[in-house]
Amino acid sequence: MEIKLAEDTFLTDDFLRQLINVGEVDILVGLPTHNNAKTVGSIVKTIQSGILRWFPRERAVIINADGGSRDGTPELVTSISIDDVRRGSNPYALRTLHSISTKYASSPESPAALRTILAAAELLQAKACVVMSPESSSIEGEWISKLLRPIRDDGFDLVTPTYRRHRFEGLLITNLLYPMTRALYGLRLREPYAQEFGFSGRLGGEFLSQNVWDDGTAGSGIELRFTLAAITARHRICQSFLGQKDHIERRGSDLVPALRETVGPLFSALEPDFPVWSAVTGSQPLPTIGPDHEVLLDLVRVNRKRLREMFTTGVAELATVFQSILSPATLAELQRIAGSGESDFEYSTELWVKTVYEFAASYHQSVISRDHIIQALAPLFRGRVLAFLMEHRNGSAEDVENGIESLCLEFERLKPYLLQMWKSRE
Amino acid sequence: MPLNQDVLWYKDAIIYQVHVRTFYDSNGDGIGDFQGLEQKLGYLQELGINAIWLMPFFPSPLRDDGYDIADYNAVHSSYGTLEDFRKLLDSAHDRGIRVIIEMVLNHTSDQHPWFQESRSSQDNPRRDWYVWSDTDSRYKGTRIIFLDTEKSNWAWDPISKSYYWHRFFSHQPDLNYDNPAVREQMWKVMSFWLEMGVDAFRLDAVPYLVEREGTNCENLPETHAILKDLRRRLDEQFPGRMLLAEANQWPADLRTYFGDGDEFHMAFHFPLMPRMFMGLKLEDRKPITEILQQTPEIPPTCQWSLFLRNHDELTLEMVTDIERDYMYDSYAEDKTMRLNLGIRRRLAPLLDNDRRRIELMNGLLMSLPGTPIIYYGDEIGMGDNINLGDRNGVRTPMQWNGGWNGGFSTAEPDQLYAPLIQNPVYGYPAVNVLSQVGSGHSLLHWMQSIIAVRRSTAVFGRGSIEFLHPANHRILAYVRRLGNESVLVVNNLSGAAQAVELDLRRYKGNIPIEMSGKNIFPRVGDLPYLLTLGPYQFFWFRLRRI
Numbered sequence: 001m002e003i004k005l006a007e008d009t010f011l012t013d014d015f016l017r018q019l020i021n022v023g024e025v026d027i028l029v030g031l032p033t034h035n036n037a038k039t040v041g042s043i044v045k046t047i048q049s050g051i052l053r054w055f056p057r058e059r060a061v062i063i064n065a066d067g068g069s070r071d072g073t074p075e076l077v078t079s080i081s082i083d084d085v086r087r088g089s090n091p092y093a094l095r096t097l098h099s100i101s102t103k104y105a106s107s108p109e110s111p112a113a114l115r116t117i118l119a120a121a122e123l124l125q126a127k128a129c130v131v132m133s134p135e136s137s138s139i140e141g142e143w144i145s146k147l148l149r150p151i152r153d154d155g156f157d158l159v160t161p162t163y164r165r166h167r168f169e170g171l172l173i174t175n176l177l178y179p180m181t182r183a184l185y186g187l188r189l190r191e192p193y194a195q196e197f198g199f200s201g202r203l204g205g206e207f208l209s210q211n212v213w214d215d216g217t218a219g220s221g222i223e224l225r226f227t228l229a230a231i232t233a234r235h236r237i238c239q240s241f242l243g244q245k246d247h248i249e250r251r252g253s254d255l256v257p258a259l260r261e262t263v264g265p266l267f268s269a270l271e272p273d274f275p276v277w278s279a280v281t282g283s284q285p286l287p288t289i290g291p292d293h294e295v296l297l298d299l300v301r302v303n304r305k306r307l308r309e310m311f312t313t314g315v316a317e318l319a320t321v322f323q324s325i326l327s328p329a330t331l332a333e334l335q336r337i338a339g340s341g342e343s344d345f346e347y348s349t350e351l352w353v354k355t356v357y358e359f360a361a362s363y364h365q366s367v368i369s370r371d372h373i374i375q376a377l378a379p380l381f382r383g384r385v386l387a388f389l390m391e392h393r394n395g396s397a398e399d400v401e402n403g404i405e406s407l408c409l410e411f412e413r414l415k416p417y418l419l420q421m422w423k424s425r426e
Numbered sequence: 427m428p429l430n431q432d433v434l435w436y437k438d439a440i441i442y443q444v445h446v447r448t449f450y451d452s453n454g455d456g457i458g459d460f461q462g463l464e465q466k467l468g469y470l471q472e473l474g475i476n477a478i479w480l481m482p483f484f485p486s487p488l489r490d491d492g493y494d495i496a497d498y499n500a501v502h503s504s505y506g507t508l509e510d511f512r513k514l515l516d517s518a519h520d521r522g523i524r525v526i527i528e529m530v531l532n533h534t535s536d537q538h539p540w541f542q543e544s545r546s547s548q549d550n551p552r553r554d555w556y557v558w559s560d561t562d563s564r565y566k567g568t569r570i571i572f573l574d575t576e577k578s579n580w581a582w583d584p585i586s587k588s589y590y591w592h593r594f595f596s597h598q599p600d601l602n603y604d605n606p607a608v609r610e611q612m613w614k615v616m617s618f619w620l621e622m623g624v625d626a627f628r629l630d631a632v633p634y635l636v637e638r639e640g641t642n643c644e645n646l647p648e649t650h651a652i653l654k655d656l657r658r659r660l661d662e663q664f665p666g667r668m669l670l671a672e673a674n675q676w677p678a679d680l681r682t683y684f685g686d687g688d689e690f691h692m693a694f695h696f697p698l699m700p701r702m703f704m705g706l707k708l709e710d711r712k713p714i715t716e717i718l719q720q721t722p723e724i725p726p727t728c729q730w731s732l733f734l735r736n737h738d739e740l741t742l743e744m745v746t747d748i749e750r751d752y753m754y755d756s757y758a759e760d761k762t763m764r765l766n767l768g769i770r771r772r773l774a775p776l777l778d779n780d781r782r783r784i785e786l787m788n789g790l791l792m793s794l795p796g797t798p799i800i801y802y803g804d805e806i807g808m809g810d811n812i813n814l815g816d817r818n819g820v821r822t823p824m825q826w827n828g829g830w831n832g833g834f835s836t837a838e839p840d841q842l843y844a845p846l847i848q849n850p851v852y853g854y855p856a857v858n859v860l861s862q863v864g865s866g867h868s869l870l871h872w873m874q875s876i877i878a879v880r881r882s883t884a885v886f887g888r889g890s891i892e893f894l895h896p897a898n899h900r901i902l903a904y905v906r907r908l909g910n911e912s913v914l915v916v917n918n919l920s921g922a923a924q925a926v927e928l929d930l931r932r933y934k935g936n937i938p939i940e941m942s943g944k945n946i947f948p949r950v951g952d953l954p955y956l957l958t959l960g961p962y963q964f965f966w967f968r969l970r971r972i
Contacts, residue, residue, distance in 0.1 A: 020925055021897035023709075057752060059709075084715040085895045094752060095710045096899035 010112065011119055015102035019123050022098045026058035027051070027148055028126035030117030031077060034067035036134035041076045043139055047132060048080050048097065050141030055148070056094050061124060064101035065116040073134075074101035111213060111222035118208040126201045128152045131223075133195035138246040146240040147198030150289065157235035159198035160227065162190050163245040164294035167392070167400050168302075171385050174404050176356060177224075177262055183411035184270070184418075185231045186280035190239060190292055193224040193262050203235050221265035228269045232276045241290025255378045264374050267363040278419060283412060295397035302393075307386040308345065312338040314379020321376050325362040327421075330354050334380065347387035349410040354417060355380055361421035429519055430476070433666045436626065436692055436797055437729050437887040440877055441526065442475040443736055444802040445491075446483050446505045447843055449824050451835035456842040458823070458834070460501070460510035464517050469859065471521045473805060473870075474877035478518060479526040479628055479670075481737060483511070487537050487597075491737070491821065493528075493630060494535035494598050498615040515623050524625035526670065531612055532631040533598040541599050545586045555608050556599045557591035557637060565591070568643040574766050593634045593643075603635045603652055613659055620660070626668035629653075629690075632683070633673045645679050654689050668692065670731060674743055677721040687725035695721070695730040695796060697744035700753060702734070702790055703776065704745075706783060707756045709920040711902035713749070715893055718794070729887075730796035734787055735804060738817055739768030740776070762812050772820050774807040779851060781807075782962035785872060786917060789964045792880040793906065793915045795891050805873040806862050809852020814844065822847050827860035879941050879966065885911050894928055901926040901959070905933070905969075914938060914967040918959035927954035938967035 029047055033040055044062065051060045064077040082090045082097040090097075104112035114131070121129045128151040130144060143161075150156040173191065181192045191197075207229050212222070230237055270277065285292075315322070315338040322331050333351055340346075356377075363373050392400050430438065450462030460483075470478065482492030483505050492502070501511050518525050534541055543552040562580035570576050571593055580589040581596035590599045601608050616627060636648040653671075660667055671683045671693040683690045698721075701713035724730070740757070742750045750767070757776050758769040769776070777783040784807060791798045803824055811819040822844050826833030832846045832854030839845070847853050862868035880886050889908035896903055900920040906913045912933065918924050930936075930950045938947040947967065959965070 017927070018897070021899070023898065023900055023920065023924065024922065056748060057708075082712075083895075083899060084712050084719070084893075092746065092748065094704075094713070094748060095708055096712045098899070 010104065010115065012102060015100075015116075015120075016123075018098075018100040018102070019120060022061045022100065022124055024059065025061045025124045025126050026128065027055055027060045027152070028117075028121045028124060028129040029060070029062045029144065030114075030121070030129060030131040031062060031064045031134055032067070032113030032117070032131070033064055033069060033073045033077070033134045035069045035071045035073060037069070037071035037073045037076060039137060040073050040134045043132065043134055043136065044077050044080045044099065046139050046141050047144060048082070048099075050144035051097065052090070052093055053141055054145035059095065060097055061120075061126075062097070062099040063117055063120045064099070065113040066101055066103045067107065067110075067113065068103055074103070077101050114222050114226065115208065115213055118204045121201055121204045122208055126204075128198065128200060129204055130198040131196065136196065136245060138244050139196075140243065143196060143242050146242055146289065147196060150238050150240060151198050151200050154238075155236060156198075156238045156287075157200040157203040158227065158230040158237045159240050160189055160191050160194045160237065161196050161242045161245075162239050162288065162290070162292050162294075163241075164243055164296060165245070166296045167395075167397065168389060171388065172258060172262060172381070175352070175384055175388060175407065176381070177266065179353075179404070179408040179411040180266065180356060180360075181228070181231075182283045182408050183415050184277040184280065185228065185273075186277075186283050187231055187237065188283050188285050188292070188408075189227065189231075189237065192227045192266075193221065194227070195223070196242065197223070197227075198240075199226075199230070200235075203230055203233075206233060221261040224262060224265045225269055228266075228273060232273050238287040238289065239292055241288070241292070241294075244296070255381065256375050259374050259377055259381070260371070263377060264370070267360050267370075267374075270360060271364060274422075278422075281412075281415070283408070293401065295400055302389050304342070304386060304389070307382050307389075308342060311379050311383035311386060314376075314382070318376050318379065321368065321372065324367045325373060325376060326355065326358050330358055334383075337383070345386065345390065347383045349407050350414070352384045352387075352407070353410045353414045355384075356411075357414060357418040357421060360418060361424075364422060429522055429524065431666075434727060434888075435524065435666075436477070436668045436670075438881070438884060439477040439524065439797050439887075440475045440792075440880065441477040441479050441731075441797060441799040442470055442473070442802065443479045443481070443733075443799050445481040445737065445821060447492075448821055449802060450826070451823075451837065454836040455504070456835050456837035457504045458843075459504070460506040460514045464510075464514045467514075467517055467521050467523065470523065472874065474874055474881060475800065476522055476881075477524040477526055477625070479799065480528065482528040482530065487535055489535070489597050490595055491817070493530055494533075494537075494595070495530050496535045496537045497539075499618050512622060519623065525623075526626040526628055526668070527619060527624050528630060529616060529619075529627040530630040531601070532634050533592065533594060533600045536597045536599055540601075544599075545583050545590075548586065554605050555602055557602045558586070559589045559591070562589045565637050565639060565641075565643050567641060568593075568637075572766055591637060593631065600634065600637075603649070609652060609655070613656060616656065616660075617663070620664045620667055624667075626670060626691075628670045628672060630672050632671050632690075633675060633679075645673075645675065645682060650682060650685065650689060653683070654685060657685075657689050670694070674741055676744060677717070681722040681724065684724045684728040687727045691727065692729045692731045692797065695732055696741060698730075698794070699733060700740060700742055700745050700749070702787060703740070703757060704749060704753060705902070705919055706777075706787065707752075709900050711899055711917075711919060714790075714902060715895075718891070718893075731799060732791055732794060732796035733799040733801070734791055735771075735773045735776070735801045735820070736799070737801070737821060739765045739770040741766075741768040743767045760812070765817065770810070770812065770817050770819055772808060772810040773801070773804045774852065775809050779807065779809075780962075781869065784869065785876075786919070786962040786964055788873065788876060789915075789966075790902075790917060792876055793886055793904075793913075793966060795889070795906070797887060798880075800873075805870055806859055807852075807857055807869045809847045809849065809857065811845065811847055818844055825854040825858040827858050828855040832858060833860065875942065882941070883911060883913065883968075884908055885913050889913070894930075896926045896928050898924060898926045900924050903928055912936070912969040913941070914969055915964070916957060916959065916967070917964040918962060921961045923958060923960050925956065925958050927956050930955045933969050936969040936971050939970055941966040941968055 066074045078101050081099040082093045106112045128148045130147045147159045150159045182188050447458045449458045450466045451458050452462035483501050484495045485497040485502050486492045543550050544556045633644040636646045637643045668691045671690040674696045683693050697717050701717045705714040758764050823834035823846050862870035885906045885908040889906040892905045894903040902917040933950050936950045
């Protein structure tokens with residue numbers, strides 16, 4: 001029998017050569033990019049100053065995994081290296097700071113960026129790592145410290161962020177991702193799909209060796225899978241408050257790609273993770289450095305009419321699709337509220353939770369194309385958003401938070417419903 | 427072996443720093459002496475050094491290990507007689523070893539007759555030989571060097587009821603170099619020793635000779651003028667002799683001590699030394715290359731003097747605050763190891779007695795541009811005793827064998843000027859010359875061989891340096907060149923094996939010949955030259971185009 005000794009690799013020889021030159025590091029900062037020239041320059045400088053301020057003695061590297069930028073993004077990243085070639089690059093830095101870049105062949109939405117960063121972390125034996133978003137315009141150098149110190153000093157394996165958010169920002173997180181992951185996995189983790197997070201080399205290595213990269217389910221949203229993997233493997237997780245997060249809008253407000261990036265990976269993970277989440281009841285708070293959330297009150301102009309139209313149109317046009325996904329009772333209730341007057345519109349937390357759970361179960365059963373299932377959720381999510389906005393349009397920060405907490409509790413309360421649906425559809 | 431008659435002899439020198447008191451006691455009184463040192467010259471010749479630098483041996487109350495001189499024209503009776511010194515000088519010269527002695531120009535002991543006269547009355551003819559003041563508020567911009575012991579650069583003299591100026595200890599009053607009589611007298615002192623045959627002076631504390639209000643009283647033009655005058659007289663009356671500056675300053679300030687080749691022949695490169703230790707601990711060449719890139723060109727007849735350790739603390743004056751903190755935490759976690767702005771430890775304990783790191787640091791010392799100085803005992807890896815005060819912990823007796831008093835003296839142990847190192851790791855039973863002579867793999871033998879390789883070519887002492895900047899920052903690589911000769915030096919500062927690609931296109935066609943084993947390596951071609959190095963390993967390659 002012929003034994004296969006050589007395998008394809010996703011790391012280029014040039015990148016490997018750069019890693020050899022970097023050598024073992026204590027901390028690694030990963031920066032996935034794709035045409036981020038407008039923001040990445042200031043971000044990498046902030047990262048550099050954060051490393052010099054908070055970790056001046058540690059061996060550090062910045063790894064840029066680029067999805068084929070044509071705007072000079074990689075060059076901006078590598079230009080902040082500190083070495084003895086560029087005279088005066090930073091005479092106050094104790095050490096060389098390599099900032100290296102590699103391009104991966106697949107599309108920017110693929111998981112290749114995180115995979116590249118994790119591979120680099122493993123090859124460089126990085127003890128503490130952090131991934132930073134190339135689009136966070138409000139990044140501060142201290143974020144590096146807040147995400148890395150719990151790993152380096154306190155032995156945590158994953159540090160997820162909490163932010164000071166605007167009242168109606170991140171509604172997909174507050175109305176679906178956070179409450180559902182909390183109910184299913186039992187941890188009150190506010191940002192399960194974080195763009196900035198810290199992790200240990202141990203966790204990175206474990207995830208890198210998991211069979212998630214080529215199984216077809218890992219697309220964009222791999223960061224969510226990473227978080228869930230840490231939970232299911234019972235790694236030590238904490239949250240760290242970073243402050244206000246502003247970001248550059250990437251692709252407008254197209255909801256369907258956002259659902260594919262978040263809800264898709266979550267639903268996908270439920271299958272392999274079933275033994276874990278099916279045994280969990282209730283939820284536990286996580287160790288959190290700083291507050292676990294802060295809400296900014298602001299005036300938000302919402303086109304309620306447009307949201308309602310999209311909801312009602314969706315319910316009507318996708319009726320046959322919903323018949324495959326939803327239970328008759330849930331569909332009937334949705335059709336009822338779609339026909340209600342604007343002032344009477346209400347998408348209750350119970351109905352929303354049942355909707356989501358039925359979608360998850362249908363996804364599990366693949367009653368129709370899984371991607372169609374995800375797409376079909378979009379109009380219903382808009383209906384839920386409309387209800388949430390209307391309920392809290394005059395609410396205080398505390399009111400908003402109470403609303404989210406109520407939703408979380410509803411997800412937890414109805415978890416047996418999901419289990420029932422899950423099993424009945426097997 | 428005749429002395430090398432080249433007037434640039436100091437460029438090819440390998441200097442061994444030793445205190446007479448510490449080396450060998452010939453008369454059994456517990457204190458090393460000139461006759462003892464003379465008896466050990468054969469050992470030094472075998473080691474391969476060709477110059478010795480003797481620390482102060484003048485009459486002194488010894489409150490600063492002899493840097494507080496009470497008579498410039500005699501020797502301390504504990505070390506022997508002036509005739510003994512002459513014999514030592516002749517014997518050293520017979521063995522091809524030059525002799526460098528200390529000359530403390532800046533200050534005397536407060537026991538020196540000059541100071542006793544000066545303080546005796548305001549009208550004494552020598553009153554103006556020192557710097558006196560009615561107040562202690564002059565020269566406010568001047569830093570205090572011995573921070574741990576001194577609160578001011580002025581000290582009150584109850585006898586003359588006025589303040590006198592001192593940059594070092596208060597028992598070391600500064601001479602007044604604005605007084606022409608002082609300048610003339612100090613040249614007479616130097617002439618006395620030069621006429622005897624001394625080859626060079628290590629001039630102590632030279633930046634501080636002159637004081638001026640509104641300045642930091644360091645590196646002043648008036649000081650340089652005085653030093654230039656000494657150099658002019660030296661060249662006129664004693665050609666071929668050498669002046670070595672002790673000026674703990676930044677490279678740009680140090681540069682001025684070379685003048686246009688008309689001031690000092692040599693100067694210590696103080697800022698480089700701590701950065702070599704820093705680079706090793708960080709496993710990063712950045713501190714070393716940066717300070718060398720900041721080091722200005724010096725006149726062709728001049729030379730840097732390099733050292734790893736000496737009789738003083740590992741000075742951290744010429745580093746930034748963040749670097750100093752790092753050095754303290756890395757090399758002197760125990761605060762008793764710290765003194766003033768430095769670390770009072772020997773080479774081997776600083777490097778955890780790690781033979782590979784000791785070799786690497788000596789390899790750097792021998793291959794970077796300059797003349798290396800080896801501190802006595804470091805060639806066998808001697809330890810220190812931090813329980814002894816001040817810097818005495820690095821000034822313990824030389825360890826010659828594992829027998830009585832380590833072979834240093836036949837005196838009773840409690841008669842020794844300082845206790846021998848006795849701990850299990852560095853004590854004289856474990857670390858001594860005799861045992862290392864008998865072991866082919868000893869540090870002593872290794873030092874002999876690296877010195878021999880260094881002396882096999884003038885390129886290390888006189889050649890230029892070109893850094894290669896490989897992308898692997900743990901590798902410090904450079905090419906030393908002199909005429910048609912090129913030597914490639916590659917150092918792995920890391921405790922792990924490293925691969926490095928060197929851009930040697932400029933040397934395409936050359937065959938690297940490793941200088942210690944004489945083995946040839948693959949010829950240099952168009953592609954990056956790939957080398958792998960073990961932990962802390964280094965290579966010296968002679969590049970031959972054949």
